[in-house]
Amino acid sequence: MLDLSVIILTYNEEIHIRRCLDDISSFAKKIFVIDSFSIDRTVEIAREYGNVTVLQNKWVNYATQFNWALQHANIQTKWVLRLDADEYLTEELKRELTKHLPNLNAQYTGVIFPLRRVFLGRTIRKGMPKVKLLRLFQYGKAQSEVRLMDEHIQLLEGETIELENEFADDNLNNLSWWSQKHIGYAIREAVDLLDIEYNLTGTAKDDEARIISEQAKAKRLKKHKYASQPLFWRSFAYFCYRYFFRLGFMEGKEGFLWHFLQGWWYRTLVDAKVYEIKKACGNDKEKIRYFLQDKYNITL
Incomplete structure (x- = not known):
């Protein structure tokens, strides 16, 4: 022990x-x-x-x-x-x-x-x-x-x-549970991307200095690059990269469902949340903060 x-x-x-x-x-x-x-x-x-x-x-x-x-x-x-x-x-x-x-x-x-x-x-x-x-x-x-x-x-x-x-x-839960969980994740991921774009919390620019694993830091910095790409196109491109260029199609039906649901459907849902917030608030950071608090009970 x-x-x-x-x-x-x-x-x-x-x-x-x-x-x-x-x-x-x-x-x-x-x-x-x-x-x-x-x-x-x-x-x-x-x-x-x-x-x-x-x-x-x-x-x-x-x-x-x-x-x-x-x-x-x-x-x-x-x-x-x-x-x-x-x-x-x-x-x-x-x-x-x-x-x-x-x-x-x-x-x-x-x-x-x-x-x-x-x-x-x-x-x-x-x-x-x-x-x-x-x-x-x-x-x-x-x-x-x-x-x-x-x-x-x-x-x-x-x-x-x-x-x-x-x-x-x-995870042993069924796909309905998995989908509901990722619907919940989507707004938080959308806020994370908006924070990178607008620095809503004042801490997004500190990601490079955090003492986390090198791979985690590299992934975080890739997210910064992802956040700068056009809405909806980026989720489609991400799925294609994973499924075709990184050979995800070789993982059978389970692999297709994993890469489609986690790599495209979920990422598109995140972009839809970002689009909803930007449509309501434009680029006004204070409006975004108020919208998140009012609609999603998220305080930044």
């Missing part, structure tokens, strides 16, 4: 939580399930495990909830892992962590893993670059960025090291 605490944020994760906890309960010293007052059996299932502590806190956004957990959970281990309920560590990654984590040099305060994307039961590898995320860090030496969308773990001190083996994102 590693000197490791795991933080899992949950809301109605009955379908995933047992798989997630079975995967890590014998691997990590302590697990903290931070629940946003689920109305299903999430909390009941989590409390079946001896090394799991359940805390409940009202949801604001992912970053706020995760940072609340860092402050209020009784973390006494050297290392902390961020894991979502629909994620799990592969056996290969667990063996790699067991071998290397206790012996890491002191300067390494963050650990980066590759992500395995599973959609409708199929691992999707073609069409997108390999995603690597900073998910493991020394307690007290990192926190989550506070932003509406695409938040990452940000180191406060030290350096990162990359491991070879993957953790998996494998």
Whole structure:
């Protein structure tokens, strides 16, 4: 067992939580399930495990909830892992962590893993670059960025090291659930793009200086370039790039659905939200801020 605490944020994760906890309960010293007052059996299932502590806190956004957990959970281990309920560590990654984590040099305060994307039961590898995320860090030496969308773990001190083996994102919900979730994401992503374009929060220009993984930083800067491209054309071009030029079509029916829904439909919906806001407010930043508060209850 590693000197490791795991933080899992949950809301109605009955379908995933047992798989997630079975995967890590014998691997990590302590697990903290931070629940946003689920109305299903999430909390009941989590409390079946001896090394799991359940805390409940009202949801604001992912970053706020995760940072609340860092402050209020009784973390006494050297290392902390961020894991979502629909994620799990592969056996290969667990063996790699067991071998290397206790012996890491002191300067390494963050650990980066590759992500395995599973959609409708199929691992999707073609069409997108390999995603690597900073998910493991020394307690007290990192926190989550506070932003509406695409938040990452940000180191406060030290350096990162990359491991070879993957953790998996494998959501078991149906496509109706997936679509509704992305409808909710769309307004937040639209606000993120508007923030890049108009600097609504005054922090968008700081993205290059953030101490996040190099891949995450590169992806963030690509989003800045994407934000400067014409509405609707950019979502179509993004899908074509993924599906044809990066060979996403080789992933079968699941691959088509993944790249179409996540790479075109969702991105077009985001652009539709941007178009709606610009049509109502023009380029007036104050009008945009008021519109977001009035229509979407988003305060910048």
